[in-house]
Amino acid sequence: MRASVALSLSLGATIASAQLQPRQTTSIPDFVTNYAPLVYLDQNDVYLPSDIQAQLNNTYPALNYTALPKADVPSPLLLSDLEQLNILGNCGQNFDACPIYLTSKDNVATDPPWLYGVLPDPVTGKTVGARSCAIIVNDHGGGLVDAYYMYFYAFNYGSVVLGQLLGNHVGDWEHSMVRFKEGIPISVWLSQHEYGQAFTYDALLKKGPRPIIYSAFGSHANFAVAGTHSRNVSVVTVNDYTSPGPVWDPTLSAYFYTYTPSSATNGTFVPSDATTPTGWLYFEGRWGDEQYLDSDPRQVNFLNASIAWKYETGPTGPLDKGLNRTDVCPNVSGTPCTTLSVLPITSGSSIPVTVTRTTSSQYSVPTGTGGGNSTSSRSAGPTSSTLTSANGAKGLNVKIGFSFWGVVVALLVW
Numbered sequence: 001m002r003a004s005v006a007l008s009l010s011l012g013a014t015i016a017s018a019q020l021q022p023r024q025t026t027s028i029p030d031f032v033t034n035y036a037p038l039v040y041l042d043q044n045d046v047y048l049p050s051d052i053q054a055q056l057n058n059t060y061p062a063l064n065y066t067a068l069p070k071a072d073v074p075s076p077l078l079l080s081d082l083e084q085l086n087i088l089g090n091c092g093q094n095f096d097a098c099p100i101y102l103t104s105k106d107n108v109a110t111d112p113p114w115l116y117g118v119l120p121d122p123v124t125g126k127t128v129g130a131r132s133c134a135i136i137v138n139d140h141g142g143g144l145v146d147a148y149y150m151y152f153y154a155f156n157y158g159s160v161v162l163g164q165l166l167g168n169h170v171g172d173w174e175h176s177m178v179r180f181k182e183g184i185p186i187s188v189w190l191s192q193h194e195y196g197q198a199f200t201y202d203a204l205l206k207k208g209p210r211p212i213i214y215s216a217f218g219s220h221a222n223f224a225v226a227g228t229h230s231r232n233v234s235v236v237t238v239n240d241y242t243s244p245g246p247v248w249d250p251t252l253s254a255y256f257y258t259y260t261p262s263s264a265t266n267g268t269f270v271p272s273d274a275t276t277p278t279g280w281l282y283f284e285g286r287w288g289d290e291q292y293l294d295s296d297p298r299q300v301n302f303l304n305a306s307i308a309w310k311y312e313t314g315p316t317g318p319l320d321k322g323l324n325r326t327d328v329c330p331n332v333s334g335t336p337c338t339t340l341s342v343l344p345i346t347s348g349s350s351i352p353v354t355v356t357r358t359t360s361s362q363y364s365v366p367t368g369t370g371g372g373n374s375t376s377s378r379s380a381g382p383t384s385s386t387l388t389s390a391n392g393a394k395g396l397n398v399k400i401g402f403s404f405w406g407v408v409v410a411l412l413v414w
């Protein structure tokens with residue numbers, strides 16, 4: 001009797017310790033980390049993954065360009081409490097109608113250091129000291145599991161069209177999603193501007209079992225290959241640039257959650273452990289400044305057409321990214337979900353601009369094994385904080401659609 005009890009206890013303990021991973025409980029299946037995409041940041045990008053809480057520390061919540069009364073806002077404002085702001089904006093159930101903006105305490109035009117985020121460790125790929133990813137698992141039942149990898153950057157650097165930099169915004173949420181069937185990765189979604197691309201898992205480049213994806217210079221749109229990625233926005237050709245720069249392993253600095261939908265646009269998040277904050281996932285406001293008024297000296301209203309601006313509004317958070325999908329693609333009305341089984345052919349340079357910047361305490365020089373060349377000015381002790389374009393009008397990658405005739409095509413920020 002005694003021997004048999006002892007045996008089953010120790011067996012139980014062995015099984016439990018074999019299944020438990022650091023950072024997560026058994027509610028997050030191992031395959032979610034085993035097949036998590038690895039992200040190549042662009043070799044010239046200086047606006048790197050950033051700590052999610054740090055965004056709160058470096059901003060204040062504003063409504064109509066005015067700080068909310070201090071007495072109404074939790075202090076310090078923590079991720080665990082962020083959803084308490086919804087009521088201050090009467091946000092209801094509608095993200096688009098939520099007028100709360102996490103607004104930079106610093107003048108963004110002066111390029112404050114916190115916009116730059118954290119360079120991943122060149123050996124491990126971890127953004128040390130910065131929680132820069134949220135991994136959200138939606139188990140649909142019947143063996144179908146979607147794992148969302150939500151990537152956070154403090155700043156989106158826009159692009160230059162006709163000599164004008166357009167489409168900057170504070171805060172940038174991007175994501176990939178891997179769809180699993182019985183624990184086997186089947187397909188992968190990559191967010192790009194207002195939409196994105198889906199690939200079969202087999203089609204993607206890999207490191208071991210892990211897909212490799214590329215985060216575009218400045219915009220952080222995700223692509224399957226390195227190079228220049230063009231798209232037509234009305235009459236203008238818009239480019240993104242990707243390259244095998246520093247490798248980021250988002251799983252090493254992530255919060256983990258499960259998600260159970262209650263409607264098409266809402267649900268319940270359960271954190272993987274008691275130290276993981278959850279309230280922020282229900283926040284309906286924006287993770288950056290509201291688009292500056294045309295009267296603001298920092299702002300540029302492109303061609304006076306009220307279609308594209310130098311500074312645009314920050315994005316909504318993960319809950320607004322379609323967390324309960326039928327297909328691997330989000331349901332954007334009228335757009336069929338096509339899953340590509342071969343990699344696209346890209347061409348052209350992955351070097352869009354010459355970027356220099358001042359040093360920051362969070363910044364370090366990549367050394368060696370980043371997976372690509374560290375030939376950008378990042379490594380060269382820059383002496384100014386200018387961001388200059390050497391490539392003129394070729395680089396528009398604003399997250400808007402526009403035409404010269406004043407028709408707004410799309411206004412979604414992904």
Ligand SMILES: *[C@@H]1O[C@H](CO)[C@@H](O)[C@H](O)[C@H]1NC(C)=O
Pocket residue numbers: 051053054057076
């Ligand atoms: C943000 O502020 C909180 C509360 O003051 C503090 O505990 C935390 O260390 C800060 N985080 C960052 C990344 O600055």
Ligand SMILES: *[C@@H]1O[C@H](CO)[C@@H](O)[C@H](O)[C@H]1NC(C)=O
Pocket residue numbers: 064
């Ligand atoms: C926003 O503030 C401006 C100036 O203070 C005011 O004229 C305007 O009515 C306000 N808008 C809203 C929606 O409260």
Ligand SMILES: *[C@@H]1O[C@H](CO)[C@@H](O)[C@H](O)[C@H]1NC(C)=O
Pocket residue numbers: 092093094095265266267268282284
């Ligand atoms: C989501 O549901 C929570 C309750 O779980 C509610 O407080 C919140 O307003 C809802 N948000 C949206 C965008 O529907």
Ligand SMILES: *[C@@H]1O[C@H](CO)[C@@H](O)[C@H](O)[C@H]1NC(C)=O
Pocket residue numbers: 230231232237
């Ligand atoms: C953009 O439009 C041009 C002219 O119609 C066309 O040749 C080109 O293939 C298009 N590029 C993309 C990426 O759709």
Ligand SMILES: *[C@@H]1O[C@H](CO)[C@@H](O)[C@H](O)[C@H]1NC(C)=O
Pocket residue numbers: 303304
């Ligand atoms: C844009 O419009 C404003 C007033 O609406 C005017 O003062 C300004 O000169 C215009 N700028 C250009 C470049 O046309």
Ligand SMILES: *[C@@H]1O[C@H](CO)[C@@H](O)[C@H](O)[C@H]1NC(C)=O
Pocket residue numbers: 140261262263264324325326327
């Ligand atoms: C979630 O998505 C599944 C699959 O598309 C659908 O069957 C289900 O009704 C959705 N749940 C909610 C609450 O919308």
Ligand SMILES: *[C@@H]1O[C@H](CO)[C@@H](O)[C@H](O)[C@H]1NC(C)=O
Pocket residue numbers: 326331332333
């Ligand atoms: C997709 O969204 C449209 C509305 O844009 C809705 O009518 C349709 O039912 C949705 N489809 C699915 C599968 O959720």
Ligand SMILES: *[C@@H]1O[C@H](CO)[C@@H](O)[C@H](O)[C@H]1NC(C)=O
Pocket residue numbers: 244371372373
């Ligand atoms: C690094 O640079 C060398 C020399 O310019 C080039 O041959 C090589 O392909 C580059 N490697 C990557 C990963 O970009």
